[in-house]
Amino acid sequence: MTASEVLDALIPLVEDLSRDLPERERYRRLLTTLRTLFPGDAAALLRLDEDTLVPLAIDGLTSDTLGRRFRVSDHPRFAALLSSEEPTRFPADSEMPDPYDGLVHGVSGHLEVHDCLGCPLLIGGRPWGLLTLDSLDPERFDTIDMNTLQAFLSLAAATVSVAERIDTLERNTEEERQRAEAYRQASGQGSRELIGSSTAHQQLVNEIRVVAHSDLTVLITGETGVGKELVANAIHTGSPRANKPMISLNCAALPDTLVESELFGHVRGAFSGASSDRRGKFELADGGTLFLDEVGELPLGVQAKLLRVLQNGQLQRIGSDSEHKVDVRLIAATNRDLADEVREGRFRADLYHRLSVYPLRVPPLRERGRDVLLLAGFFLEENRARLGLLSIRLGQDAQSALLSYNWPGNVRELEHMIGRSAFKALSRHRERPRILTLTAADLGMSANHGGELLTAAPSAGAADAGEANVTDFRSAVTAYERTLVSDALERNNHNWAAVARALGMDRANLNRLAKRLGLK
Known part of the structure; x- marks a missing residue:
C-alpha cells in the first residue's frame, strides 16, 4: 500500500474525532480501517474491565463473540499482549491456545487461527484494551509495515479516548461510580x-x-x-x-x-x-x-x-x-x-x-432478535471456563435454530440450554476436544422446523404409528410438566408452599405430581 493510500484510509478516522458519533459506529469504522490497511480474516476491539476483556466491536468473527467475556488469566495470548507496550505477533506454531479458534465467521469445522497480531491500546499510559487482527494464512502479516501500524494505533487510541470522554460526561462522577462499585463488591451482588x-x-x-x-x-x-x-x-x-x-x-x-x-x-x-x-x-x-x-x-x-x-x-x-x-x-x-x-x-x-x-x-427474548446470539456467547464463555475448554462455538444450524425458536422461558431458558448442551456434548467425546462445536441437535432443537424443541422419541416396539404418537404425546406432556415445576422450584428457592401458590395448585396435588415426575 502506498503512502497516499495509507493517508486516504486514515483521514476519515481523523475527521471522525470531531464528529458526534454513536460509540458503536465509531468503533465499527475503526475496525473497517484496520482491515483496509492490514487485510486479514478477523479483527476485534476489546476493552479491559478489571481482569476481563470485553469485546466492543468485531469484524469477521461470529456474532456470539460480542457476548463473550474473556478472563485474561484464562487466555495466555491476551495476557502476553497486555504485558507489552508494543504490537505482538505470535508464531504460527505457537503452543498458546488462541481465544478465537473456531470463531472466525464463515469457517466450518475446527479450522484454527494461524497468524495472530495483537496491539495494546494505552490511554494515559495505562492499558485500556486490545486491538487484535487474525488470519487463517500463517504468512499474512509477514510484510506488515510497522510505521503504518503505529500511526493507526495512535489514531485508535485517540478514537477510544474521545469515546471514553463522551461516556464519562454522560455518567455520574468517577467518585460516585467507584463508591457504587466498592459497595457492589462488598455486598456480593x-x-x-x-x-x-x-x-x-x-x-x-x-x-x-x-x-x-x-x-x-x-x-x-x-x-x-x-x-x-x-x-x-x-x-x-x-x-x-x-x-x-x-x-x-x-x-x-x-x-x-x-x-x-x-x-x-x-x-x-x-x-x-x-x-x-x-x-x-x-x-x-x-x-x-x-x-x-x-x-x-x-x-x-x-x-x-x-x-x-x-x-x-x-x-x-x-x-x-x-x-x-x-x-x-x-x-x-x-x-x-x-x-x-x-x-x-x-x-x-x-x-x-x-x-x-x-x-x-x-x-421477552423473542422480541430481541439477534440478541439471542450475544447472550449465547456470554453463556458459552461461562461454560467454556467451567469445563476447561479452549473454545465452545455454535454451529451454523445451532445459530439458526436459536434465532428461530420462540423462547417461552426467555433468557433463563437459554442459559440452562447452553449449560446442559455443552456438558452433554462434551461427554460424548472420547478424547477431550480443543474446540467444542454445538449443533442444533446438541441443543435439543430442530434446525428445519422453526427451531422447535425436539420431543422425546416414540418408544421402541410400539404396536403401530398411532400408539407411537400417543407415547410421544405423553412424553412431551410429562417433559413440559417437569420443566414447569422445576422452573417454579428454582424461582421460589425450592419452597414447595410458594411453588403451589405460583402454579395455582393445591399443595397435596403438587406433592403427588412432584413424586410422579421424580422431583421428590
Missing part, C-alpha cells in the same frame, strides 16, 4: 450485566438510565426468565443511592406467616420462635433500595401494611408499638398482570397505583 444491541434492549437501557436518577417507585413487568432482577440492580447501581445497600426479597419464596416479619421485622416474643429482636428488609435497606420480586404474591393483609409504609415511610415491627422512620426507594417486579389481579380482587388497587409510578416492561 452479582456482576452480570445487561447484554444486547437490539432496538428493544436499547430502549430498555435508555429507560433504566432515565428512571435511575430519580427516586420514583418502579414496577418492573415481564415474563418469567427475562432478567427483571438484573434490571432492578441496574436501576440501583445508576441511582444516587448506589453507595447504599440494595436489599432483595422474593415475595413468593416465603410462607404467608413469615412475609410480614421479613418485610417489617419483629420484637422478641412477638410470636412462637421469635427469640430476639430482628430488623426487617425495610430497615436493612434504609437509605438505599428495596427490591420486591414477585410482588403479586403478597397476601392482602401484608399489602395494606406495605401501602402504609410507602405512604408515610413509617413502619412497626411485629409485636412493637414503636414506629420506625425509613427512607427507602422501592423497586417491585412481577410476571403477573396486576391490573387483572386488581379486577379479580387479589391485589389492592391503591397499592397497584402506588407501585406503578414508573412501569418498566422488560421485553
Whole structure:
C-alpha cells in the first residue's frame, strides 16, 4: 500500500474525532480501517474491565463473540499482549491456545487461527484494551509495515479516548461510580450485566438510565426468565443511592406467616420462635433500595401494611408499638398482570397505583432478535471456563435454530440450554476436544422446523404409528410438566408452599405430581 493510500484510509478516522458519533459506529469504522490497511480474516476491539476483556466491536468473527467475556488469566495470548507496550505477533506454531479458534465467521469445522497480531491500546499510559487482527494464512502479516501500524494505533487510541470522554460526561462522577462499585463488591451482588444491541434492549437501557436518577417507585413487568432482577440492580447501581445497600426479597419464596416479619421485622416474643429482636428488609435497606420480586404474591393483609409504609415511610415491627422512620426507594417486579389481579380482587388497587409510578416492561427474548446470539456467547464463555475448554462455538444450524425458536422461558431458558448442551456434548467425546462445536441437535432443537424443541422419541416396539404418537404425546406432556415445576422450584428457592401458590395448585396435588415426575 502506498503512502497516499495509507493517508486516504486514515483521514476519515481523523475527521471522525470531531464528529458526534454513536460509540458503536465509531468503533465499527475503526475496525473497517484496520482491515483496509492490514487485510486479514478477523479483527476485534476489546476493552479491559478489571481482569476481563470485553469485546466492543468485531469484524469477521461470529456474532456470539460480542457476548463473550474473556478472563485474561484464562487466555495466555491476551495476557502476553497486555504485558507489552508494543504490537505482538505470535508464531504460527505457537503452543498458546488462541481465544478465537473456531470463531472466525464463515469457517466450518475446527479450522484454527494461524497468524495472530495483537496491539495494546494505552490511554494515559495505562492499558485500556486490545486491538487484535487474525488470519487463517500463517504468512499474512509477514510484510506488515510497522510505521503504518503505529500511526493507526495512535489514531485508535485517540478514537477510544474521545469515546471514553463522551461516556464519562454522560455518567455520574468517577467518585460516585467507584463508591457504587466498592459497595457492589462488598455486598456480593452479582456482576452480570445487561447484554444486547437490539432496538428493544436499547430502549430498555435508555429507560433504566432515565428512571435511575430519580427516586420514583418502579414496577418492573415481564415474563418469567427475562432478567427483571438484573434490571432492578441496574436501576440501583445508576441511582444516587448506589453507595447504599440494595436489599432483595422474593415475595413468593416465603410462607404467608413469615412475609410480614421479613418485610417489617419483629420484637422478641412477638410470636412462637421469635427469640430476639430482628430488623426487617425495610430497615436493612434504609437509605438505599428495596427490591420486591414477585410482588403479586403478597397476601392482602401484608399489602395494606406495605401501602402504609410507602405512604408515610413509617413502619412497626411485629409485636412493637414503636414506629420506625425509613427512607427507602422501592423497586417491585412481577410476571403477573396486576391490573387483572386488581379486577379479580387479589391485589389492592391503591397499592397497584402506588407501585406503578414508573412501569418498566422488560421485553421477552423473542422480541430481541439477534440478541439471542450475544447472550449465547456470554453463556458459552461461562461454560467454556467451567469445563476447561479452549473454545465452545455454535454451529451454523445451532445459530439458526436459536434465532428461530420462540423462547417461552426467555433468557433463563437459554442459559440452562447452553449449560446442559455443552456438558452433554462434551461427554460424548472420547478424547477431550480443543474446540467444542454445538449443533442444533446438541441443543435439543430442530434446525428445519422453526427451531422447535425436539420431543422425546416414540418408544421402541410400539404396536403401530398411532400408539407411537400417543407415547410421544405423553412424553412431551410429562417433559413440559417437569420443566414447569422445576422452573417454579428454582424461582421460589425450592419452597414447595410458594411453588403451589405460583402454579395455582393445591399443595397435596403438587406433592403427588412432584413424586410422579421424580422431583421428590
